[in-house]
Amino acid sequence: MSEIILASNNKDKVKEVKQILCDYDIISLKDAGIDVDVEENGTTFEENALIKARAIAKITGKMTMADDSGLEIDYLDKAPGVYSARFMGHDTSYDIKNKALIEKLEGVEGQDRSCRFVCAIAVVFPDGRELVKRGTMEGLLAKEISGENGFGYDPIVFLPEYGKTSASLSPEEKNRISHRGKALALIKEELKNYA
Secondary structure (H helix, E strand, C coil), rough: EEEEECCCCCHHHHHHHHHCCCCEEEECCCEEECCCCCCCCCCCCHHHHHHHHHHHHHHHHCCCCEEEEEEEEEHHCEHHHHCCCCCCCCCCCCHHHHHHHHHHCCCCHHHHEEEEEEEEEEEECCCCCCEEEEEEEEEEEECCCCCCEEEEEEHEEEECCCCHHHHHHCCCHHHHHCCHHHHHHHHHHHHHHCC
């Protein structure tokens, strides 16, 4: 089984990646014994994913995968975007962040509440080859927090075709249609060509 170092310590993200890429041995930074803080100073999700993947691949010399993901709200000029994790500060709970975003769209109706989750996944191979793929999941910013599953902004992204938020989907449903699920499906397909 091929080993991939996942440049993340986010346990929810690691769990999702392990579920989707079940044919690979996914190793988190913690499990690999790596304690390094990589500064994500890119202006796009793709740039940030590559910055992380390159940095960890340089340390380990192994195939490394990194993702950068976030929420784009059209009414807010696609904010919080690449700053999604840092929005209102790293240590601010998502409960507070989610309430703040709902408040920012008070009085905004219908399609004007359009938003999407974006995920860019980068893989850096030991021989220097690089692979980057993007997945998105379109939705509307919910008017209230709803759902017990998922993490981050999942409770405030309403998916009209499902009639519920991303946080109300089962893990299996979410992995099939989510931004990360779509990006990982593209990566999985490409990895077959990289022996």
